[in-house]
């Protein structure tokens with residue numbers, strides 16, 4: 001039977017991580033579990049930066065961006081000797097289960113610990129929306145709203161100056177932030193891993209806009225897709241007549257107060273994570289699929305490839 005449960009956040013922070021921590025701690029306490037937090041992700045786990053917490057530890061954090069227990073990326077965690085230190089630290093506190101909040105890198109660390117006998121539960125929180133086993137990750141909706149707001153503002157200046165504005169958004173190797181924000185903002189072109197017009201198509205489209213509307217154009221590009229954005233800007237300038245600017249939105253996408261939707265998702269997934277532990281389940285990751293809260297074996301989920309949102313791609317192709 002599980003009695004002591006620890007929580008950590010790891011990888012890139014995401015809006016809604018605090019709401020998730022709150023839900024997990026409060027659900028744990030409601031089920032008479034002793035709850036712990038680990039500061040700075042796997043780094044804190046290895047350094048034994050672990051404390052027991054009560055209900056008030058998570059007061060007034062629901063609406064705050066970032067993560068109050070901080071995050072880190074620890075490359076060394078792939079070494080078994082480092083993982084063994086983490087396991088020993090958990091055992092020294094008598095901790096029976098670990099809930100990890102983060103993206104695929106976070107799940108990778110959890111799977112390593114599961115192999116060493118630790119009961120782990122994964123809760124998907126990353127702006128990238130790149131985790132298998134869930135339609136949406138905590139933080140994606142807020143980041144999407146941040147991007148939408150930024151693109152709406154860039155539209156004003158792009159239009160005033162009759163420019164083509166290329167906007168790079170995050171997503172790691174997942175194009176969802178580009179595809180969803182491009183649709184939300186009605187941009188002229190979206191370039192992502194899943195939807196990638198050729199250079200000829202890009203030029204033809206922008207030439208058409210330039211000669212017909214002679215106003216401005218907005219292009220959203222997923223990070224890491226095009227090694228040198230300046231080359232794309234030069235290609236556009238040289239072939240379409242558009243004065244072109246590049247805007248990299250960067251880590252502003254990770255900040256801010258979580259949207260209502262992310263807060264609700266955090267509450268639902270956090271409570272489900274604790275319910276699984278109380279039910280005696282092991283090594284699961286939680287998610288929302290077709291608006292139902294669900295869970296999957298964390299190893300199986302990790303082996304699967306995330307499915308492309310074909311429905312949205314069709315919408316984008318129709319509206320292009």
Ligand code: F6P
Pocket residue numbers: 011012013073103126127128170171172223251254
């Ligand atoms: O995983 C979240 C994310 O923001 C990605 O979109 C991005 O590629 C990466 O983290 C950047 O990480 P860092 O802030 O550690 O450079």
